[in-house]
Amino acid sequence: MSFPWAKQYEPKSPVMKWVDERLPFPRLVYNAVGAGYPVPRNLNYFWNFGVLAGAALAIQIVTGIVLAMQYSTDATTAFFSVERIMRDVPAGWFLRYAHANGASMFFIVVYIHIARGLYYGSYKAPREMVWLLGVVIFLLMMATAFMGYVLPWGQMSFWGAQVITGFFSAIPLVGEPIRIWLLGGYAPDAAALNRFFSLHYLMPFVIAGVIILHIWALHIPGSNNPTGVEVKGEQDTVPFHPYYTAKDGFGLGIFLLVFAGFLFFAPNMLGHPDNYIEANPLSTPAHIVPEWYFLPFYAILKSFTADFILDAKLWGVLAMFGSILLLFFLPWLDNSPVRSSNYRPTYRWFLIVLALDVLVLGYVGGAEATNGNVLIGQIATAYYFLHFLVILPIVSAAERPRPLPNSITEAVLKGKGGTSPSQTAIPEAHSPQPAE
Template sequence: MSFPWAKHYEPKHPLMKWVDDRLPLPRFVYNAVGAGYPVPRNLNYFWNFGVLAGASLMIQIVTGIVLAMHYSTDANTAFLSVEGIMRDVNAGWFLRYAHANGASMFLAVVYIHIGRGLYYGSYKPPREMVWLLGVVIFLLIMATAFMGYVLPWGQMSFWGAQVITGFFSALPLVGESIRVWLLGGYAPDAAALNRFFSLHYLMPFVIAGVIILHIWALHIPGSNNPTGVEVKDEQDTVPFHPYYTAKDGFGLGVFLLIFAGFIFFQPNLLGHPDNYIPANPLSTPAHIVPEWYFLPFYAILKSFTIDFIMPAKLWGVLAMFGSILLLFFLPWLDTSPVRSANYRPVYRWFLVALLVDVLVLGYVGGAEPRAGVILLGQLASAYYFLHFLVILPIVSAMERPRPLPNSITEAVLHKEGGTSPAQTAMHGGALAPAE
């Protein structure tokens, strides 16, 4: 999207002019995140989470590179190498805890980022490609996180790899071959550890590449905003720098304080104690659970207990992957012309119900599989799919949204108690108080 009122980069210093003429990197940065990139003036703090996700990825890459220098991919020494990092490497404990807790912080930020997109309709035209690339990034992050969880080679790492890769064997004809190909054998061992380490090291750079495409796709239509109304003129926007760089800087400071709290005070709060026991193929943990960010999908996987046409295990695998793939079709499942849930009261209530449903699935995924828990998981799984496949299309077709403001500026001035352009026009240019 081209903004005719956007400032254009004009280097003043002779050195910067020489560089820009030969490699227009300064111009690119200026137009991407500087005063040359106008953004809606009403963005709230939920728009910080894209920057926080990028910062989380950088933390994971930097700490991961240093940890890889000391990690052993041999199945006999992998666990000991991690303990050696904690005890013998200078600041090794800090790097290990920053990387382990950084994965949880990264996924927490991504989940909030997705939730913001659902609430404010950021998947609607013309931003479908931004959303689709975001879902691809989410899938890549989940795959990277799973492979990273295997690397400490503790009990939960080993048995998590055994259970999760075992689900591929449910696929007819090719399932067992895929599982053997993934593991490099018939059970998690040195070959699997080497493969997972290689992919875990590579994937963050692939994620960074897709993030560049994600940001590029975002800059074409411009950012969405809490009203869901498109930018109409210069009054609707402010330069990204210094307004949103300052706002993002404050959000990053709060994020790092919370992150530091986990690292220095509760570094193992989000982990599992069994992972401090070396992997033992002959001793199965009493209760195998994945990391917290996989729990809702794990609950959907466990909810299928009866063979019907296909084995229950296959139904669970298809449902687990389907629960994520549904997000790809969201721009076409929600046909409402209104983006923001601020103006869609019925849709907003169902979004709250979806949030509660996902939290229930998270609880079920981490709980022991008792009869009542399994039933609760089945009901929550059924609602998850009903929300996207049935409720959302019906609500978007039948709901009567509240009236939208004429422009972003009007919405901002009305909220602040000022005078909107529409009111000024109605009163012949005379100032009148906002309703």
């Protein structure tokens, strides 16, 4: 989307003019996150989470690089190298806890970011590519987090790798070779640690590259907004800087306070105590679970207990991957012309039920596999797929949405669909003309 009213970059000093003529990086930054990038004036704090995700990734990369300098990938010393980092390396405990809790904070931010996209219809045209690249980032995050969970080489690390990679063996013909290729052998050992460490180190940089594409794709149509109504003129926008840089800065401060709360007061709250026991192939933990951010998908995996045409384990693997791949088709499953759930009351209720359903799956994924919990997981899994494959297409075709505002400005001035006028100052150049 072109914004003819956007402020153009004009270097003030001769040095910046010389640089801009030969390498227009200052112009690129100015047009991407500066006053040269107009954004809808009604964005609320849910739009902070993209910036927070970038900050979380930066924390993971910086702490990960430093930790890699002290980590040993040998199966006999990996666990003790982590303990050495915690006890002997200056500020090692801080870096290790920052990295471990940073992964959880990263997933919290991304899950809220995804929820915002679902609620406000940010996956709809013309932003399909923004959504698809976001799902790719999510998949890369999951792969990176799984490999990172193996590296401490505690009991849960070892048996988590054993169980999760074991599910690949359910794939006919090629499953067992894939599992052996992933592990570098028949069971998690030094070869698996070397492979997982190398990929875990590399993947954040791949994620950073896809994030650049994600932002690039976003800047073509421009940002969505709480009303879902497209920008209709200069009066609907404000410059990204200073209005949203200030708002993002406030959100970043809150994020860092919450992060510091976990880091200094509850660093092990989101981890598993069994991972402070050295990996032992001869001692299986009573209850093997992945990290909390994988629990809904783990519940889907465990919900298939009976063979039907295919092996139950294979059904579980297909359903687990299918639950994520469904998100790729979301822009075409939802055919409603209205984006925001603020104007789709029926869809909004089903979206709330979906959120509760995912929470139930998370609980079941971490609970003991009793008959009752398995049944609850099966019902929740069935609803998850029904929501996307059946309910969503029917609701999008049959629902009668509420009337949309004529413009973003109209919604803001009426105090609907996003930030109210008291929350976002309107610069004089962007103020709407008074009605006659």
